[in-house]
Amino acid sequence: FSINMDQLQLDEELGRGNYGTVKKVLHKPTNVAMAMKAGRELEDAKLNAIIMELDVLHRAVAPEIVEFYGAFFIESCVYYCMEYMDAGSLDKLQGAGVPEDVLARIAACMVRGLKFLKDDLNIIHRDVKPTNVLVNKKGEIKLCDFGVSGELDKSLAKTNIGCQSYMAPERIKGESQNNLGTYTVSSDVWSLGLSMIEIGMGKYPYPPETYSNVFAQLTAIVHGDPPELPEDSYSEEARDWVAQCLRKDPERRATYKELLDHPFLVRDRTSNVDMVKWVEKALEHKAAVALAAAKAQTPQSV
């Protein structure tokens, strides 16, 4: 079905990205809650290119991919509607700690989602990171924000200007750009490994405060040893799986198939990890942290 603004009731803001906001909306005709993302103004020629490119999203239907409902334009701005994920992004849920069986399930979902995009739609994600992994209270883990449209990316001003780079060493060095900017799947595998470390440790593994500037931080990614999952909380299998994603040489990184067939994820196939329970606990923790932060900001009464 096609969607337009008149059919939408705007609800609360869900978050802010680099360029603008994501709002919760209700699609009145179907009574479906959605998340709506807005882009900036564009020239008409580009709008048509985007419409054509977005068409592929209607085919991106898989259990590990956030569903796309449609996009529309108002005064040359693109509005993009997708499945509402009621537990938000993974970066904000990892604070409560992520036990190994939960980490394995998250990893399995991410790999299956990435493999589906590549094998069935010939799409490389290009922006794998915990903020782009969404969760719902049913315990489902889904990917969003993949590089389906060059024009849309530009419209949403997707730039890696944040202080957390998930870019693979070869991307930072610019090697894989010789070839008309070819981006290979293996660069996504690096970002996947780095995301697993961040989720497992509860923080980004190259913290900006450790480096005097962004250049030093990027140098550490390119020349330093890759980070590892902590020995005290994760098994040898989990640590090896992540290490296979984080090989500095892209040719030596594991493929999606190898990652799915690795003992870490083979074990997950028969694991009865309670994801609903984990999401519930993670949300409670997130709410407690938010409350503490709000209290700290309120001036003490005199």
Ligand code: ADP
């Ligand atoms: P970024 O630009 O950092 O990738 P986004 O603009 O994609 O961030 O999203 C900003 C925030 O909005 C996310 O961190 C997430 O918490 C929330 N969000 C995005 N998409 C959805 C969705 N489909 N359902 C629920 N929350 C979402």
